[in-house]
Amino acid sequence: MAQVMMKDLNKKYDEVHAVKDVNLHIRDKEFMVLVGPSGCGKSTTLRMVAGLEEITSGEISIGDRVVNDLPPKDRDIAMVFQNYALYPHMTVYDNMAFGLKMRKFPKVEIQKRVQDAAEILGIQELLKRKPRQLSGGQRQRVAVGRAIVRHPQVFLFDEPLSNLDAKLRVQMRVELKRLHERLETTAIYVTHDQVEAMTLGDRVVVMKDGWIQQVGEPLELYGRPANKFVAGFIGSPSMNFVDVKVADANGALWAETQGIRVKVPPIHTSRLVPYKGQQVTMGVRPEDLHPASGSDPREYCFDAVVDVVEPLGSEILLDLRVGNNTIVARVEPTNRVKVHESTRLALTPDRAHFFDLKTELAI
Amino acid sequence: MKKPIAGGAGSVAGLEVALPHPRATQPQRLTRFLENERALAAILLAPTVLILGTFIAYPFIMGVWLSLSSTSVGNVGEFVGFKNFAKAWNDSIFRTAFGNTFYYTFWATIFKLTLGMWLALLLNRHFRGKRIVRASMLLPFIVPTVLSTFAWRWMFDPTFSVLNWLLYKGGLITTKLPFLSDGVYGMWCAITVNTWRGMPFFAITLLAGLQTINPDLHEAASLDGANGWKRFWHVTWPLLKPVTVVVVVFSVIQTFSDFQLIYVLTGGGPANSTHLLATYAYQVGVATGLLGEGAAISLFMLPVLFVVVWLQLRYLRRMEGA
Amino acid sequence: MVIERKWKTWVYFYIPLTVFVVGTLFPFYWMLITAIRPDAELYRSWRAATNTPFWTLQPTLEHFRDLMAKTTFPHWLWNTLFIAVVSTAISLFCGLLAGYALARLRFPMAGTLGTSIFVTYLVPPTLLFIPLANIIRTFQVGDTPWALILTYPTFLIPFCTWLLMGYFKTIPKELEECARIDGATRFGAMVRIIFPIAVPGILSAGIFAFTLSWNEFIYALVFLSSPEKKTVPVGVVSELIRGDIYFWGQLMAGALLGSIPVALVYSFFVEYYVTGLTGSVKG
Numbered sequence: 001m002a003q004v005m006m007k008d009l010n011k012k013y014d015e016v017h018a019v020k021d022v023n024l025h026i027r028d029k030e031f032m033v034l035v036g037p038s039g040c041g042k043s044t045t046l047r048m049v050a051g052l053e054e055i056t057s058g059e060i061s062i063g064d065r066v067v068n069d070l071p072p073k074d075r076d077i078a079m080v081f082q083n084y085a086l087y088p089h090m091t092v093y094d095n096m097a098f099g100l101k102m103r104k105f106p107k108v109e110i111q112k113r114v115q116d117a118a119e120i121l122g123i124q125e126l127l128k129r130k131p132r133q134l135s136g137g138q139r140q141r142v143a144v145g146r147a148i149v150r151h152p153q154v155f156l157f158d159e160p161l162s163n164l165d166a167k168l169r170v171q172m173r174v175e176l177k178r179l180h181e182r183l184e185t186t187a188i189y190v191t192h193d194q195v196e197a198m199t200l201g202d203r204v205v206v207m208k209d210g211w212i213q214q215v216g217e218p219l220e221l222y223g224r225p226a227n228k229f230v231a232g233f234i235g236s237p238s239m240n241f242v243d244v245k246v247a248d249a250n251g252a253l254w255a256e257t258q259g260i261r262v263k264v265p266p267i268h269t270s271r272l273v274p275y276k277g278q279q280v281t282m283g284v285r286p287e288d289l290h291p292a293s294g295s296d297p298r299e300y301c302f303d304a305v306v307d308v309v310e311p312l313g314s315e316i317l318l319d320l321r322v323g324n325n326t327i328v329a330r331v332e333p334t335n336r337v338k339v340h341e342s343t344r345l346a347l348t349p350d351r352a353h354f355f356d357l358k359t360e361l362a363i
Numbered sequence: 364m365k366k367p368i369a370g371g372a373g374s375v376a377g378l379e380v381a382l383p384h385p386r387a388t389q390p391q392r393l394t395r396f397l398e399n400e401r402a403l404a405a406i407l408l409a410p411t412v413l414i415l416g417t418f419i420a421y422p423f424i425m426g427v428w429l430s431l432s433s434t435s436v437g438n439v440g441e442f443v444g445f446k447n448f449a450k451a452w453n454d455s456i457f458r459t460a461f462g463n464t465f466y467y468t469f470w471a472t473i474f475k476l477t478l479g480m481w482l483a484l485l486l487n488r489h490f491r492g493k494r495i496v497r498a499s500m501l502l503p504f505i506v507p508t509v510l511s512t513f514a515w516r517w518m519f520d521p522t523f524s525v526l527n528w529l530l531y532k533g534g535l536i537t538t539k540l541p542f543l544s545d546g547v548y549g550m551w552c553a554i555t556v557n558t559w560r561g562m563p564f565f566a567i568t569l570l571a572g573l574q575t576i577n578p579d580l581h582e583a584a585s586l587d588g589a590n591g592w593k594r595f596w597h598v599t600w601p602l603l604k605p606v607t608v609v610v611v612v613f614s615v616i617q618t619f620s621d622f623q624l625i626y627v628l629t630g631g632g633p634a635n636s637t638h639l640l641a642t643y644a645y646q647v648g649v650a651t652g653l654l655g656e657g658a659a660i661s662l663f664m665l666p667v668l669f670v671v672v673w674l675q676l677r678y679l680r681r682m683e684g685a
Numbered sequence: 686m687v688i689e690r691k692w693k694t695w696v697y698f699y700i701p702l703t704v705f706v707v708g709t710l711f712p713f714y715w716m717l718i719t720a721i722r723p724d725a726e727l728y729r730s731w732r733a734a735t736n737t738p739f740w741t742l743q744p745t746l747e748h749f750r751d752l753m754a755k756t757t758f759p760h761w762l763w764n765t766l767f768i769a770v771v772s773t774a775i776s777l778f779c780g781l782l783a784g785y786a787l788a789r790l791r792f793p794m795a796g797t798l799g800t801s802i803f804v805t806y807l808v809p810p811t812l813l814f815i816p817l818a819n820i821i822r823t824f825q826v827g828d829t830p831w832a833l834i835l836t837y838p839t840f841l842i843p844f845c846t847w848l849l850m851g852y853f854k855t856i857p858k859e860l861e862e863c864a865r866i867d868g869a870t871r872f873g874a875m876v877r878i879i880f881p882i883a884v885p886g887i888l889s890a891g892i893f894a895f896t897l898s899w900n901e902f903i904y905a906l907v908f909l910s911s912p913e914k915k916t917v918p919v920g921v922v923s924e925l926i927r928g929d930i931y932f933w934g935q936l937m938a939g940a941l942l943g944s945i946p947v948a949l950v951y952s953f954f955v956e957y958y959v960t961g962l963t964g965s966v967k968g
Contacts, residue, residue: 052862071398072865079866085859089881102868150867397872404792411783411802411842414775418817418839419805426816478705485702496702498955500709505951505958507900509918510940514712517719517933523728525715525738559709564962571963591697609966613807620809623902627922641811641903648815649907658815665812672807676800 002063002153002186003028004049009058011044011210018044020210022058026188031180033189033201036233041210042190043158049188050156051075063153073102078147079156082163084139086131086146093127096146103150117145120179137168144176148183155180155187161196173199194234198222206230228360231283231353237317239283240327243357246275255282255354258323263299265349271363272354280363283353286317289329289345291337296346304329305342320345429658436652447659457660460631460638464664467554467639468618474558475614476607479565484595486566487573497567504563512627515556519543519628546636549629553637557624561617565610572606573599605682612675619671620664640664716944719937720748727934748934749942752925757913758939761920766946768830768916769898772837776894777887779838780845785875787846788853789861799850806843810903813839818907832908833916837898844897845890848964852886853879885957886964892954893961899947917943 004026011019019041026032034042047053049060051072060067067075078099087095093114100110118124121141131139140160147155160176161169177200180187191197197204198218206213206221206229214226218234225231231239244255246264253264253272264272272280292301304320304327311333318329318337329345337343354363397403430447433440451457486497503511518525519542530536543549576599584594622641625631631638631646638646640663648657719727721744752758786792787799817836818827826832856879864874880887905919912924921939925932951958 050862050866052865071395071870072862073868073870075866077866079863081859081863083857083859085857085863087860087864087878087882098864099867102873146863146867156866394870394872397870400790400871401792403871404786404790404795407782407786407790408798411779411846412798414779414835414838414842415802415805418820418836419808419813422813422816422820423808425819426813429816429819481701482705485698485705488698490698490702494955496706498952500705501951501955501958501962502713502948503709504962505896505900505947506713506944507902507918507940507947509900509902509922510943511712511716513921513936513940514716514719517931517937518712518715520933523933528738559712563709567959568963568966571959606966613966616807616809620811622811623918626902626906641809644811644815645903645907649818654815654819661812661815664809668807668809668812672804675807676803 003030004032004154004186004188005059005061006045006049007059007061009045009048009060010056011041011048011053012056018210019048022212024205024212024215026186029184029186031177031187031189031200031202033191033197033204034207035191035194035197035201035204036207036213038192039209040207042192042205042207045207046156046158046188046190049154050077050079076153077156078150078152078154079158080143080147080160082159084131084143084160084163086139086142088131090130091127092123092129092131092134092142095131095142096127096149099146099150113149113151114145117149120148120182121145121175136164137172140164140168140172144179148179151185153186155185155189157187157189157191159191160189161191162193169196176200195236198234204234206233208233224362225353226362228281228283228355228362231355231362235285237286237328237330239285239353240289240325241355242282242284242322242325242327243279244282245279246272246277248276255280257325259304259325260302260322262302262347263297263349264354265300265352267350268352268354268363275356275363279357281355281357281360283355284327284347285351286328286330288348288351289327289331290348291331291335292344292346297349300349301344301346303342303344306337306339309337309339318343426658426662429655430662432655434655436654440655443655447656448663450656451660451663456635456638457643459636460640460643460660461663463550463637464619464639467550467557467621468615471554471557471561471618472611472614474554475561475565476611478558479562480569480607482562482566483569483573484599486570497570501563501567503560504567508560509623509627511560512556512624515552515559516543516628519552543629544633546633549633549637553625553628556628557618557621560624561614565614568606568610569603572603576602608678609675612671612678615671616668619667713944716937716941719933720941721745722934723747724934748932748938752935752938752942756920756924756935756939757915758917758920758942760913761915761917762942762946764830764914765899765916765918765943768833768837769895771830772834772841772898773891773894775834776838776841776845777891779842780849780890781880781883781887783842783846784849785853785879788850789858789875802843802846805839806847808840810840810901814903814907817904821908827908828910828914830914833898833901833905836904836908837901841894841897844965845894848890848893848961849883849886851964852883852889856882885960888954889957889961889964892950892958893965895950896947896958 006022006024009019009022010017022045034045036042044053048055049062051067051070055068062075062077087098090098096114096117097110100113114127115124118127121144123138123141123145126134126138126142131142134142143160161172164172173196189200201218203215203217204221205215208229214221214230221230221234225234228241232241242257242260244257244260247254247256253269253276255262255264302322304322306318307321307326308319310317310319314333316331316333316335318331320327320329320343355361356363397406431442431444433443433446482500486493486500521539521541521544524539524542526542527536527539530540541548542552580598581594584598589597620641621639622645625637625639625642626645629637631642640660644657644661647653647660718739718741722741723743723745726741726743783802787795787802821827821832821836826835860882861874861878864878865871869877900918902918905916906922909915909919912920915924917939921936921943925936925939
């Protein structure tokens with residue numbers, strides 16, 4: 001069991017600066033998820049922890065050892081790959097036993113550990129098969145089993161669920177979470193899927209272009225995104241962004257753009273004062289918009305025209321037009337709005353977000 | 364599926380007990396060294412570089428030196444500049460050999476390509492016994508060339524030629540054809556044998572290329588009203604071109620530098636009329652012992668090979684770029 | 686499939702295919718029939734009425750017996766086999782290591798080195814046999830099997846490297862990364878994980894290299910001189926012709942026996958050979 005520290009970590013390929021000044025402290029037993037669009041440097045970071053990529057500059061330590069110069073085999077880690085990387089010429093048992101054999105464990109111990117892991121994952125019947133005789137989900141389990149028999153200090157997961165179909169992915173997600181609760185081993189998990197990140201992570205790191213954008217617990221990222229990128233990346237459907245002008249009228253601040261004029265919620269007022277007369281980006285999540293009713297204060301309402309209605313059963317997504325902007329609202333399934341109709345929406349005042357137009361940082 | 368993760372806590376309790384890790388391999392110097400990517404690459408490549416350096420690069424340099432010297436067997440020569448090259452160029456046998464080499468390469472390649480392509484198209488269909496036919500078609504390519512060429516030489520024998528017998532019985536000739544006793548006939552016999560030997564290589568590699576072409580394309584083309592020939596020209600050929608280029612390059616290099624076939628079939632004769640560069644270089648350099656002159660003659664192959672290899676590399680680069 | 690009429694199938698398919706098959710195999714048949722034909726029949730005038738060139742009524746093994754008893758043919762067979770096996774083994778060894786390094790490892794000059802190996806692959810033996818003969822003499826291995834065992838790898842290693850490099854590239858690199866995390870060294874991952882997976886590729890390269898060295902001629906012709914040290918191709922060419930006389934029966938028996946080992950190896954591994962053949966020209 002160990003913590004993982006990254007200090008001023010950088011990775012440069014010939015022309016690409018893939019990872020930039022990453023500082024990260026992953027606590028003992030923590031499930032840390034790195035998430036971001038492809039090419040954001042998350043996999044490279046993970047591979048540097050694994051020892052599969054050389055570190056250009058900076059330092060990585062696992063437990064209390066600096067591992068920069070240790071080959072992967074001496075880092076006491078286990079990794080699950082996207083394509084599972086099962087050794088095709090070995091049986092499932094041998095696949096799982098390989099790491100222990102390499103470390104010269106006694107045969108009895110190997111057998112016991114493989115059996116235990118197989119039991120946890122429900123793959124006892126598969127031990128004699130070769131990988132090509134397994135389904136995608138089974139391969140995935142074997143890959144995880146191969147990692148856990150080792151009792152490593154840290155688990156590394158590189159998009160392990162991406163090759164599964166949607167249904168299996170949800171199932172395995174739950175199993176991985178249970179497994180982590182049971183094994184209490186530090187885990188670093190890379191994914192491009194923000195839902196996976198939110199559901200699995202004790203904490204989540206959002207990366208983009210090699211930079212860390214924000215580190216925090218899932219709900220923290222959702223509730224208080226540090227910048228526009230995180231705000232847009234976390235949450236589905238994405239947050240709506242509208243560029244508005246901050247206007248001062250009647251002793252209050254107003255966010256104005258074509259078709260919208262809403263009061264700046266009191267919690268934001270003081271921070272938006274310096275932006276008086278300037279443009280900022282306002283962000284509202286689809287779930288923070290609802291059809292206006294009598295109880296909604298008028299200063300948080302605006303009208304929009306329905307473009308598309310997407311009924312999903314448990315909810316309805318409305319694509320709407322307001323002035324030049326397109327926004328999405330998530331409404332109750334009982335809602336009966338029709339296409340091309342105009343409807344009045346209200347936003348939940350303290351859930352609105354404001355971002356600096358240039359730096360895109362949260363205000 | 365049951366939910367095994369939830370159950371069986373007792374039996375797997377051991378898993379949570381972290382056993383002390385047996386000390387992983389002692390950090391030995393060598394294993395440490397081999398973990399370095401560059402060091403490992405250097406070690407892995409060393410035997411290859413050593414062998415290729417000693418027996419290709421070094422002989423090549425030596426060959427260039429020899430060609431500029433008057434070395435002969437048992438006689439360390441001195442530097443003579445381009446004298447050997449000039450001498451060869453003014454030598455009428457050399458001129459013939461030089462011309463023959465191009466002639467031989469050109470025609471043999473044309474025939475190998477057309478016949479090989481034809482055979483590949485035939486083999487690309489489904490028929491009974493396809494596997495065995497395909498396997499037997501490669502026989503000329505895998506059997507030692509020298510040995511099969513002997514069979515051909517026997518078939519071209521001036522007195523007992525079975526081919527003459529066939530043509531005579533068929534009423535096509537009244538006197539024997541001078542297969543190997545005439546320079547022009549001899550050259551064409553060599554081209555025939557080379558084609559016979561090299562065609563399977565074309566056929567099988569082109570067949571492999573053909574098999575990667577999606578049959579839907581042909582269906583689509585025939586729905587569009589394309590007939591057999593048009594389908595070949597507009598669908599098959601463009602898709603097959605990359606493979607074809609590479610196969611032709613390989614074949615050109617091998618044919619251009621061919622030695623054994625002529626050596627066995629005609630020995631360069633009659634009257635040195637069927638020499639290729641390689642056989643003539645052998646005659647001068649080894650049989651006569653004039654190493655310098657022989658080396659110069661074989662170096663005449665270099666510019667052509669160089670151009671072909673260069674084209675090939677450029678083509679490969681372009682394919683990689685695409 | 687596109688449906689054709691029956692006569693068209695014959696004209697465009699069966700007839701040409703038959704011509705190809707007959708044309709390809711006839712020389713082998715001719716080899717066989719000559720090898721088992723008694724001398725008296727062999728040298729009968731081609732206009733003789735009794736001539737039956739395509740078969741014989743008195744098949745004989747006399748030529749084979751003479752070949753095995755009166756010539757050093759058995760030696761040649763053994764020499765060829767020995768040289769082919771050893772040089773194939775050396776080339777496979779070098780090709781495996783070099784192919785792996787070129788396919789997987791990042792190091793300076795990797796591209797240049799890969800290209801140079803490809804270029805050496807295209808260098809024909811006939812370009813270098815004269816200076817090589819000199820070097821062989823310097824190394825004092827002339828007229829020994831080592832002359833060939835050392836020089837055959839010059840065309841076999843580039844081929845093996847090229848083929849195996851292509852094969853290694855098709856193996857996901859995560860496999861060895863996983864092995865390295867599991868506790869293997871780079872070298873260990875290569876030997877324990879990648880090489881076993883590459884067995885089909887190794888077989889292809891091996892079979893192909895074996896046939897290439899079995900068939901090699903010019904180096905063997907130039908570097909060997911003692912009759913009992915020769916390989917089959919050279920022995921048949923230089924030793925079975927006495928003076929100006931061609932003993933065709935014996936020659937064809939020799940050609941046949943010299944072809945059978947490669948043909949056998951080939952027939953057992955046709956698919957691997959074809960993979961090697963098509964892989965050998967892949968970029």
